[in-house]
Each structure stands twice: as structure tokens, then as C-alpha cells.
Amino acid sequence: MHGMKIEDFSSKREYEIFERAKNQILKCGMEFKTYVRKDYLELDLPNLNDNISDFERLKRHIKNHLNCSNVFCRLPILRKIPQLLREADFKVTITHIPRGVGKTTIIDIEKGDTTDKIYGVAVDIGTTSVAACLVDLYNGELIAKASSGNAQIKYGADVINRIMYSTKGNGLQELNHAVIQETINPLLNKMYMDSGIRKEQVVSFVTAGNTTMSHLFLGLYSNFLRMEPYIPAFVKTPFIKASELNIEVNPETFIYLIPCVASYVGGDITAGVLSSGMWNTEDNILFIDLGTNGEIVFGNKEYLMTCACSAGPAFEGGEISCGMRASGGAIEKVKIGSDYEPIISVIGNEKPLGICGSGIIDLICSMMFAGIIDRKGKIVKNLKTNRVRFDENGIGEYILVFKEQYDLDRDVSITDVDIDNFIRAKAAIYSGITTLLNNLGMDFTMIDKIYIAGGIGNSLNIGNAVKIGMLPDIDQHKINYIGNSSLMGCYLTLMSEDARHKLEEIANHMTYVELSVDPLYMDQFVSACFLPHTDIEKFPSVKKLLDKSI
Known part of the structure; x- marks a missing residue:
């Protein structure tokens, strides 16, 4: 697999984060080999003595040369075969997905040898922002990147408001249209324009979002997510065809939606945990996603505990x-x-x-x-x-x-109201951390490392985040910003079938803690709605600095 170029990224820091995540996967012995395959075939020409059907001829060659006796395709592919074989003098490239021993599904067929051109897309569907990258699946290189606000924002800044809107009239269809037709497809078309790649060449698509975003992406009824006992319609979906969702890639492309964990911990966190590497260490890792849902994961290779603390969109500039x-x-x-x-x-x-x-x-x-x-x-x-x-x-x-x-x-200014909104967001994160650790009988001294993820910006100043009481006052060398870990996890899943299998293990391994039923959480939240906290003794290094500034 080729190395990424620094110019592919918005900053050297983002490049280093990406390389670290990629190397963690490689060190675990995982192979960078996507589940989508391309093979060049030179079929025997038909004649009066060998007059089997075109599809049988194709299947026979695949059986003899690729060791697949069960070959499947859908009607759109079957319609292409007769003319395309003859136009190509029976020399074609198939794009296919092996499905177990001796089975494969053809999702595209092209003239000539195009095995060096195989592309995929990774998409992180955030409540506030959506980010995507177009990837060369042959060598892992980044072809293009794009991001924008989530067009669903007009229906509500947070997931609760969007769930409520989805229950009104055509609300669900409007939300689904907003995320796919008004957000994802324009991003894809921008990347195609920037790269010169056609949508028909994109044959793999991996995406992740919180559980509500995942439901709305599929157009699924999501009202039960906000009602006790908070049950999602799914946590893991089967592969879905792009044509079923009208996504601007090859219509036969399978859409892989990264598995969710619970009603308020989605596939974006599963993807983030994968890219962070915390699932493969003995250290106690605290993973924090500074997004609208404010998801937190604590654990290591032995266990993973997770919760969500509804921070709101302020970390991504929303409601400011x-x-x-x-x-x-x-x-x-x-x-x-x-x-x-x-x-x-x-x-x-x-x-x-x-x-x-x-x-x-x-x-x-x-x-x-x-x-x-x-x-x-x-x-x-x-x-x-x-x-x-x-x-x-x-x-x-x-x-x-x-x-x-x-x-x-x-x-360009900030008001008392803006500051109050941001203080509530940072208080949600701090109280979520405190409550989750308390559920485990642990405290801040037992944290070996903290990973901060999300679209907050590559210039996040860890020291300042501690000073305002968003993060615990521990050794700041233990705290690292790891960027958009969800998009990174989608990329790794796009490139590695091994990573996809590990991802599903991670989702099954996480235990969800519901903060809304824990009275400690609200007590901690109220105390944290102060700079840095009502109990300044919890922030000794900040106390010293404040004493000096008086």
C-alpha cells in the first residue's frame, strides 16, 4: 500500500493522525485488501460448437480461472453483458464481491483491462457536518476530500428535534432527502469534478453516523430512539444497494453502514474506536467524540464502556x-x-x-x-x-x-448567550466522563491516555480545553487530538476486509451506560456549568493560574 502525501490533507497534523491510524491496523497483522475485487477476463469466443449463453460463458471462465462455481448478478448487469462482450471482443473486466467459498456477485462489467482503476468512498455523517473522501482502492491513496454542513440542520440542531420532525407528515422523507440529495450527493459530485473520476467507477461505499443519523440515512422510523427503553430499529444492517438510496455512485455498489451500539452511540463511535487503536491496548484509554451527541468510550482490549451526553452542536460552531x-x-x-x-x-x-x-x-x-x-x-x-x-x-x-x-x-463576535451555550456543552462532556468513570469505580488518576476526536478543528489547544473545565486536569501529555476518527475508521473499513471484521467485533464488545437514568450525571453537569468548575479544587493547575492573574 502506498504512503499518503501530506498535500492530501489540510494540515501536517491531520496527515500524522492518518498515518498513525493506518499503521496501527498494519501492526495488528491486518491486510489492506478491500472486499471488492476486479479481474480481467479473456473469454473464449463463441462458435457453433461452443454456443452456450453469454452469462454461462462468463460463469464458466470465472469458475475455471477464479475458482468460483456460484456466480450471481442482478438484472442491470445482465442487460449489459450481450453487447458489451462483443464490443470488447470478449475481453472484459468484472468487478465482483466474493461471498464465501466459491461464491461471488458481479456488480460491474467493463470493456478491456481496467483492473488498475477501482475507487471507493468513505463518508462520515455527523449531526452538524458531513465529511467524505474518495479513495483509490488499488493503493489506498486519497483522490479527493470534501465536507459541508448537514442540510438536515434546518429541521433541528440536535437529534431529538430531528426525530420529532421525522414523525410529522413527510418529515422522514424530507430528512432523508436532506442528508442524501442535499448533502452527500453534492459532496460526491464535487469530488468527481475535482478528480475527473466518473461515479460509475466508484464500487465501494462505507459510511458511519450516530444512531439517529444512521436511521434517517436509511429513511427508517426513529421515534422509538427517544422513548424509554430507547430501542433502535437496527444496530447492524445487511449490505444495501446504492440504487435503493439514490446515492451517486455505481448503482450496483453495496452500501456498508458501520454498526451502531445503542440508541445514542452509533457507528461513528465504532469507527472511531477502530481507528484509535484502543481496542488493542492494555492501557486505560478515554475516547471522547466532541460532536453533537458527545459520545465517550472508556476501556482497553479487555472491555469497552460507552455513553452519550448530548453536548449539542456548539463544538462544531452550531448555536453560536x-x-x-x-x-x-x-x-x-x-x-x-x-x-x-x-x-x-x-x-x-x-x-x-x-x-x-x-x-x-x-x-x-x-x-x-x-x-x-x-x-x-x-x-x-x-x-x-x-x-x-x-x-x-x-x-x-x-x-x-x-x-x-x-x-x-x-x-464577528461572541455573546453571553453563546458563551452559556458553550459552557453547557463543555459541562456535558466533563460530567459524562465523571459519571462513566464512577460507574466503573474509577477516577481520573486511572486514565493512561485521552483521545479527542471530532470536527472541532486541528488547532485544538488541549491546555485551554482543560482550563475551561472541558477536560480533566491531568498530565496534558496524556491527551491527544486524533481528528475525524469516524471518517478515518470508514477509510480503514473501505480498504481492509480484516478491519471490517474487527469493527463488528468492537461493536459487539461495547457496553452502553444510559446517563439519563443516573442521578449523578445531572449533579455533575450542574457543577460543571462554571469556569472551570464550581469546585476549583478539581482543577489545581487552573487554580494556580487564576490566583496569579488576580
């Missing part, structure tokens, strides 16, 4: 007045001086259009230490700066970028 995804124009780093003036870094060195999750963490942390906000997250009045203002209702606002600086339509 000037929030946006970690894409071009997003402020990803912020530092505020004693004069209340900010220094910012913008993704792509473009003009600032808004602020993404990593930038919001930096901003709130800097505002706290600069004295712009108090420990409740409220903007302080009577500061000597034109960057702070209050509306007629007393809601404070800090101006990060004045619109006149870059000829923008509005100032």
Missing part, C-alpha cells in the same frame, strides 16, 4: 451566533492580551467569517484570564475597551473582528 465549521475563513486560534485586544489565526489565511470550535475554546479561555468574563461566563461591565458592548436587555458581547476591518456584513 458567529459559529461555523472548521473550514476556510474560520477563526481557529485566539489569544487576548491585557489590553483586551485579540490576536487571531484563520484557517486558510482567509478573511475571518466566523469562529470554529477550537477558536471558541481559545476565546473563552482567553476572556476568562483577561478578566473579560467572570467564572459564570458572563461578560464583565465597565471594561475600558470598545470591544465590549451590551444590548438593551443587558446581554454582553465581545467583538473579535470589527466588520470594517475586512468589509464584512457584520462583526
Whole structure:
């Protein structure tokens, strides 16, 4: 398998994360061999003495040369065979999926030898954002990448609101249309345009999402997910044809949806655990997905415990007045001086259009230490700066970028309401960690490593995340950002049938803890809705810094 190029990624850090995940799979002895195969065939020409049907001729050759006695195909492939064989002088390439010993299913047939051209797509369906990559299945190289907001956002920022909308009239169909026709297919077409690859050449598709996104992707009734006892319609689906969902790839392509675990822990977490490698270590690993559902996994090769804490979309810029995804124009780093003036870094060195999750963490942390906000997250009045203002209702606002600086339509700012939304999101994560560990009779001292995943941005400052009370105050060398682990897991599954089998083992191995029935969780949540926490003794390193800043 060829190595990836740094220029294929948005940053060197993302490249290093990708290489680490790939190497973990290889070190485990797994083979990078996709479940889809391509073989070039030179069939015997028909004559009066050998006048079997075209399909029987094809099957005979496959049996003799590929050792498959049971060959299947669907009607669209059968319709292609007669003319295509003759146009190609009976020299063709079949794309097929072996299904056990001596069995295979043909999903495409082409003229000539095209065995060096085989492509697949990996898609992470997030509640707020969707990311995809187009991959050369022959050598594993990344051909194109694309991402966008999930068009379902107009029906609700979180999964509960979308589930409720899905029960109204044509709501379910609208949500399914939004994620496939308005989000995934445009991303696919953009990648085809960028790469020059035709959709008919894409013969493998792996996707993952939380359990609600997975249901809505398939157009399944999902209302029971939010009702006790929180039962999903499925956790693992059979392979589904792309034509059944109208996805813009080869219509005979099988769609593989990564298995979910429970009502609020989906295939995106299964994929993330795979790519993190925590399933293959004796260390106690804490895996945190900083997405809308705020899923957390704790464990190692012996056990995996998981929960979800409904953090909301703030980590990806949702429900923040000037929030946006970690894409071009997003402020990803912020530092505020004693004069209340900010220094910012913008993704792509473009003009600032808004602020993404990593930038919001930096901003709130800097505002706290600069004295712009108090420990409740409220903007302080009577500061000597034109960057702070209050509306007629007393809601404070800090101006990060004045619109006149870059000829923008509005100032880029953060308000008391935004800060409150973000504090609730970080409190959900911290209280989820605390409650999950408590269920295991463990505490922060027993954590060997923390892996942070999600689309929060490659510039996530771990130290600042600790200072605002989002992550526990432990040795920060133990904490690592591993990027979009769901997309990474989809890629690994796309490239390796061994990884797919391991993935299904992981899903079966995880034990789900329902936080909504644990009274400790709400107590912990309320205590964590403070900067960094109502009990400052839980954050000794932050306490020292705050004492110095007074």
C-alpha cells in the first residue's frame, strides 16, 4: 500500500493522525485488501460448437480461472453483458464481491483491462457536518476530500428535534432527502469534478453516523430512539444497494453502514474506536467524540464502556451566533492580551467569517484570564475597551473582528448567550466522563491516555480545553487530538476486509451506560456549568493560574 502525501490533507497534523491510524491496523497483522475485487477476463469466443449463453460463458471462465462455481448478478448487469462482450471482443473486466467459498456477485462489467482503476468512498455523517473522501482502492491513496454542513440542520440542531420532525407528515422523507440529495450527493459530485473520476467507477461505499443519523440515512422510523427503553430499529444492517438510496455512485455498489451500539452511540463511535487503536491496548484509554451527541468510550482490549451526553452542536460552531465549521475563513486560534485586544489565526489565511470550535475554546479561555468574563461566563461591565458592548436587555458581547476591518456584513463576535451555550456543552462532556468513570469505580488518576476526536478543528489547544473545565486536569501529555476518527475508521473499513471484521467485533464488545437514568450525571453537569468548575479544587493547575492573574 502506498504512503499518503501530506498535500492530501489540510494540515501536517491531520496527515500524522492518518498515518498513525493506518499503521496501527498494519501492526495488528491486518491486510489492506478491500472486499471488492476486479479481474480481467479473456473469454473464449463463441462458435457453433461452443454456443452456450453469454452469462454461462462468463460463469464458466470465472469458475475455471477464479475458482468460483456460484456466480450471481442482478438484472442491470445482465442487460449489459450481450453487447458489451462483443464490443470488447470478449475481453472484459468484472468487478465482483466474493461471498464465501466459491461464491461471488458481479456488480460491474467493463470493456478491456481496467483492473488498475477501482475507487471507493468513505463518508462520515455527523449531526452538524458531513465529511467524505474518495479513495483509490488499488493503493489506498486519497483522490479527493470534501465536507459541508448537514442540510438536515434546518429541521433541528440536535437529534431529538430531528426525530420529532421525522414523525410529522413527510418529515422522514424530507430528512432523508436532506442528508442524501442535499448533502452527500453534492459532496460526491464535487469530488468527481475535482478528480475527473466518473461515479460509475466508484464500487465501494462505507459510511458511519450516530444512531439517529444512521436511521434517517436509511429513511427508517426513529421515534422509538427517544422513548424509554430507547430501542433502535437496527444496530447492524445487511449490505444495501446504492440504487435503493439514490446515492451517486455505481448503482450496483453495496452500501456498508458501520454498526451502531445503542440508541445514542452509533457507528461513528465504532469507527472511531477502530481507528484509535484502543481496542488493542492494555492501557486505560478515554475516547471522547466532541460532536453533537458527545459520545465517550472508556476501556482497553479487555472491555469497552460507552455513553452519550448530548453536548449539542456548539463544538462544531452550531448555536453560536458567529459559529461555523472548521473550514476556510474560520477563526481557529485566539489569544487576548491585557489590553483586551485579540490576536487571531484563520484557517486558510482567509478573511475571518466566523469562529470554529477550537477558536471558541481559545476565546473563552482567553476572556476568562483577561478578566473579560467572570467564572459564570458572563461578560464583565465597565471594561475600558470598545470591544465590549451590551444590548438593551443587558446581554454582553465581545467583538473579535470589527466588520470594517475586512468589509464584512457584520462583526464577528461572541455573546453571553453563546458563551452559556458553550459552557453547557463543555459541562456535558466533563460530567459524562465523571459519571462513566464512577460507574466503573474509577477516577481520573486511572486514565493512561485521552483521545479527542471530532470536527472541532486541528488547532485544538488541549491546555485551554482543560482550563475551561472541558477536560480533566491531568498530565496534558496524556491527551491527544486524533481528528475525524469516524471518517478515518470508514477509510480503514473501505480498504481492509480484516478491519471490517474487527469493527463488528468492537461493536459487539461495547457496553452502553444510559446517563439519563443516573442521578449523578445531572449533579455533575450542574457543577460543571462554571469556569472551570464550581469546585476549583478539581482543577489545581487552573487554580494556580487564576490566583496569579488576580
